[in-house]
Amino acid sequence: MKAAIVGGGWAGLSAAVELSRAGVQVTVFEAARQVGGRARSVEARGRRLDNGQHILIGAYRETLRLMTAVGVDPERLLKRLPLEVNFPDGKGSHFRMRLPRLPAPLHLAFGLLGARGVSVAEKFSAVRFMRFLQDARYCLDADCTVSTLLDRHRQRGKLRTCLWESLCLAALNTSPKQASAQIFVNTLRDSLGGGRAATDLLLPAADLDRLFPAAAASFIAAHGGKIRCATRVETIDDGFQVAGERFDGVLLAVGPQHAATLLARQQATAETAQLLAGYHFEPIATVYCGYAPQLRLPFPMLGLAARGRGEIGQWAFDRGALCGTPGVIAFVLSGHGAWEELDRQELVAQLDAELASALHTRLPVIAWQQVIREQRATFSCRPGLRRPAARTARSGLWLAGDYVCAEYPATLEAAVRSGLAAARGMLLEKRG
Template sequence: MGAKRRPRQYAAASMGGGSRTIVVGGGFAGLAAAVRLVAAGREVLVVEAAKHGGGRSRSFHDKVTGREIDNGQHLMMGCYWETLSFMRAIGVPDDALEVQSNLAMTMLKPGGARVELTCPPLPAPLHLAGGLIGMRGIGMLHRAAALRAGLLLRGEIARPDDNETCDAWLRRLGQTPPIRAAFWEPLIWAVLNDDPLVASAAMLIAVLERAFMGSRAASSLVVPRLPLSSVYVQRAVDYIEARGGEVRFASPARKLELDADGRVAGLTLKSGETVATEQIVTAVPPQVLLELLPEAAREHLVFRDVARLEASPIVNLWVTLDEPLLDRPFVGLIASPLHWLWDRDRIEAGTSGRPTAGDSLLSVTISGARGFVDDQPEALRELFLGEIARFFPRARPQIRGFRVVKEKRATISHAVGTYRRRPETQSPIPGLLLAGDWVRTGLPATIESAVQSGHDAAARVLSGR
């Protein structure tokens, strides 16, 4: 993203290695930071406001479905190197994740016709070129347009522009409406959680570089087979505690304490306890960070930029049907407000196939859901039924249960010009390091960005900088 701006420091940072490091937040970013720190022999305390870990990538028992479900279906890629490294470190078994051997996805047109992308086992980026040329369900003219964009990608990577929208970028590269609808726009909604009309092309290009320009395996999709909290939260907690760290749930942080020189001196919890420390890693959303800061600190330009970050919501529908709707783990819908449908029973069954008996649990993702996040469940139910009738005209599913999960602040918005507002890991306050998917990692706000931010913060602590 070009030259990085150096934030003005209140005083020269001193990260002395003797004191306990406090990590605020028990989601991917916070747990990743804590795991790296205890692995290096550091004393760590993790405090999490909720009764359970996971942050915005959490699971819970739902009375409507009678199942353990995620707050939304989460998707990863083979290029999530930091995330996969974190999961290996804490002992996540290989069969907890369904990993494609080659990138493949199915998009449905209204009426049910399919567009199929299947990348052949060729070295990157030839695998993508082969997949685009061989796409089924879309004309050669449109496939050639996508291939042209792929050929120009190296030049685009060299000069990303955070002030150019994805829409403008696609127009400049001559992408036709059909290939936009079938390939580019589903990708943009999935990785940027924002409308192509406003989302930054630079953030899209960052994903394309990692996913398609390195290795074939980098672009493969990775789907957790189990609810995500059960995949990583308890394993991370066990790892931390086995190495002398401490994890406290239901322990909200209230205030960052500074000494007379403006350095970190401790953290006050909602309980009234103040824990002394010289090092704090915050791994919380932007608005929560700002609430922790002393009022004077919020006036620093870095934190004023943080206050200007906007949120982009996601609405997830969990629908129990009387019979399966899909014949594969997931599909995308072209030109629909419902972006992705996931057959949870088929996903959890893995390669053994979908159980045939009983009801079917479907997860539905509406990304960048500003137009739907305030809708009542009844309206969203009608939307679901209408779209199912459009895309599956022969299906007559009966709804046994309907659950709406809204994440109003699921991610930051990646609107053009946003990246420069995202802060560096090292904050202007000596002893305070920032983590979270929204900090400046070079990536959009994804699970990978969260884990990378945690690892970056841990590296800063360990380096003494």
């Protein structure tokens, strides 16, 4: 069996690895000059940087399993830390919540009740909210926005802004005022509602290429597969001919906007193409700032609470503590917001000032800076959003991508799961 994988991101590579393990001859077609999709490393100003600062958690079971399968050691390349949410405030109202290493669900209860910078009433309200979700088996009667859900359960104050809303924006890349409450609840189910290890933060201690894409490409090649980069697929004909080569099946692992274009050219898949063409998208910016090597953040990942008008900060990552590049701070901005209106210099100056204010200290002068913007980083994860199935109406044509994994938002785990599901479906279809 010969299979074409169109798209060399984490979904496409996951599918290709799974098919290769089953003895399928795969060819991965990637429009860019390297694999990895939106989670890859790039060369910028002579430095190796990630295209975005991604976070993994212990609940990413399939991602961790597949990393191991292609020869990557997650425990060496990921820095495992107990979940800790830190929002320093130079004015003295520091929010901090850290989950202790206790069996579930005690770790969550003790973590919420031990949170600093919040009132006792807020803590017990948060415990009641999680208890409601557990009793409801993390299934809402009807989807709504995250803001509506939090209002309904009287989640207020810093636990709302620094925990629930920050987790929503980080996981769904969509404002709580627009984000799907059910998808958010699904992420809580598998993280805070899971076992103790499921809540661990897994922060990359190496560039993204080393985490999976490079090893996956080597694995595919070792099993007789091919990776064809800088090859844009414009059409898939009736006989599954791709870039001049004929295949027994095709797996599309590209973004929804690109999949819509390819699917629209076939009558059988026109309805799915129309669905995907209606998707909205959310941006992500990663702002790298090179300070003096002695600069250290008190925790590898710090929250920046936008406390007043004009403040934009969300998260800051200490790449020195994570990747061995002292003094490099990566600021991450997710979802639509006021930050989009700022040019590079304004963005850097604003984030530098907000970090200095949060730490209540004067920061060293920035020696260099790099801003990476992804205008269509993820689909906008809104209430009731229809998601396509992995199996299309055309026999032999399958879909993969984070938008296909209906239970999850646009995360690496969703991309990996979708790739595995599509590959397994393709195998079953051929055997049948």
